Amino acid sequence: MPTIGNVQLDAPFFQAGLAGYSDAAMRLVARRHGCPYCVTEAMLDQFLIAGGKGLAAAQLNNADHPIAGQLMGSHPTEIAMGAKILVQLGYDVIDINLACPVKKIKKKARGGHLMQVPDEAIAILDAVRQAVGDDRPCTVKLRRGSDDSVEAERHFHRIFEAVIELGYAGAIVHGRTVEQKYLGPSRWAFLRDLVQRYKPEGGDAPLLIGGSGDIWSAADIFRMIDETGVDLVSVARGCIGNPWIFEQARALQRGDAEGGRRSPTLAQQRGVLREHFELSLSLHGEKKAGMMMRKFGIKFSRHHPDGEAVRQAFITVKSLADWEAVLARHYAGDGPGVDVALARPDEAEHASCNEPLGAT
Ligand SMILES: Cc1cc2nc3c(=O)[nH]c(=O)nc-3n(C[C@H](O)[C@H](O)[C@H](O)COP(=O)(O)O)c2cc1C
Known part of the structure; x- marks a missing residue:
């Protein structure tokens, strides 16, 4: 079963960060239906640092563990400060967002925009790792590239190699480009190639690799694992208004095919x-x-x-x-x-x- 640093999960899936949806209410409902791990929606470092509403919204409920606090920012110093705040608030994992395709975010050199500027992305990843040290495992959420160009793929691998060198415990890769936003298929073949390249069979696993994109049913979770070899699967749009997907996935994990398809009455x-x-x-x-x-x-x-x-x-x-x-x-x-x-x-x-x- 997947392990993120010292966080041991008993199932290979989790509830993704979903801005505007995945608050503590959605997370607690998911957990009651068998979801083993949740990621918050992306939080802006500056809002945590400023205190007030942003910081208040980041407070954790005791039942809401294990959990990753996801951070988004554009300056290494600020995002490192944000990471320290999340550690103090009791987050089990610190996750960095290099994936959000929203224009406003891109203009401010945050989220998915950073996939185009690997030096800036790596400086942010480095600052967070140094700030967090061994207090908590760090993970990163990436897109497979900013677009479909060869250069974008080169940037992806530069960032990914830095993620390994910096000692990140895991990386969750969304198989769409930033340019694609949420449209068109997630390229699972990219995830498969990534696993083969960075986790050769029989070799030591340098980090946990998670996959994201096009998980609409419990069966899709296990199909992604079979087809790509990822360690962990991110359930995103498929669990909005559908916490039963986690119950069904637990059933499939036990070999209960019927339970894996059972719809809620x-x-x-x-x-x-x-x-x-x-x-x-x-x-x-x-x-x-x-x-x-x-x-x-x-x-x-x-x-x-x-x-x-x-x-x-x-x-x-x-x-x-x-x-x-x-x-x-x-x-x-x-x-x-x-x-x-x-x-x-x-x-x-x-x-x-x-x-x-x-x-x-
Ligand atoms: C409304 C919405 C909000 C999202 N917010 C976040 C976020 O805050 N952090 C994050 O890592 N991903 C976010 N995502 C991306 C999802 O976690 C996931 O990677 C993406 O939806 C692809 O998976 P899917 O095709 O199975 O939905 C968001 C996606 C949607 C649709």
């Missing part, structure tokens, strides 16, 4: 919808929880046999009372849910990633 969906709203409410207060949960409701509605009507109902939710009214109207009874793996989300829905935590 309406009563199970109702339980999770209520639980998720309550967690969000305690975290954000009613107004923000209402706004956040509307987005989740739309995703959860895919499991409902009358999905379109339920989606329309969730779109208007503003309060706990509105949420409860949707549950009373559409989830009162019990019955089978829909297999969402058959209904892949529309890629265009996620053509852009939200602002990182504290950035707005």
Whole structure:
């Protein structure tokens, strides 16, 4: 089973950072369904350093471990300070984002933009490793390149080799380019070649290699492992409004093929919808929880046999009372849910990633 430094996982998958979604509420729901490890959404170093809302949002719940705090920044000194703050807050792993394709972020030389400037990326990775030392394992999230050029691939490997030399415990590679954002397929062949190049069979593993991109069902997790040889699989859009993917993946891990396909019943969906709203409410207060949960409701509605009507109902939710009214109207009874793996989300829905935590 995968180990990230001193963090031992009992399953080869985790919940990815998802800006605008993967707050403590989503993470706790995922963990209750068998998710062994979570990464926060990208946090701006400057917002942690400034204190206030950004720092408050980074506080951890005792049940929310093991967890990686993901950082994004453009200056080695500042990002190193941010990393120290995350260590003090009790994060188990410090993760650096070199993957976010959002324009605003790119203009500020952060996230995926750094894939084009390997010297700057390496200076950031180095500063973080020095600041964290052996206190916590460090990992990095990368794209397979800034674009499809030969130069971009060369930059990728320069950065990746530095990641190994600097003693990073792991790297999670998203098989799309920064230019691609979230559109088009994730190139799993790139992940396979990466594993073959850096983890030759029988050789010592210099670091854990994780894969990201196009995980829509529990079966996809194990297909990625089989086809590429990665140690760990990142579940991202496939788990928004679908924490059952982790339960199904646990079933597949035990060899229970039927459990690996089992969709949640309406009563199970109702339980999770209520639980998720309550967690969000305690975290954000009613107004923000209402706004956040509307987005989740739309995703959860895919499991409902009358999905379109339920989606329309969730779109208007503003309060706990509105949420409860949707549950009373559409989830009162019990019955089978829909297999969402058959209904892949529309890629265009996620053509852009939200602002990182504290950035707005
Ligand atoms: C709305 C949204 C927000 C995201 N935010 C983050 C983030 O904060 N940190 C991160 O490492 N990746 C982030 N990602 C990227 C995902 O973790 C993942 O790498 C990507 O969606 C590819 O996986 P998928 O095709 O299985 O969804 C985000 C993706 C989306 C769609």
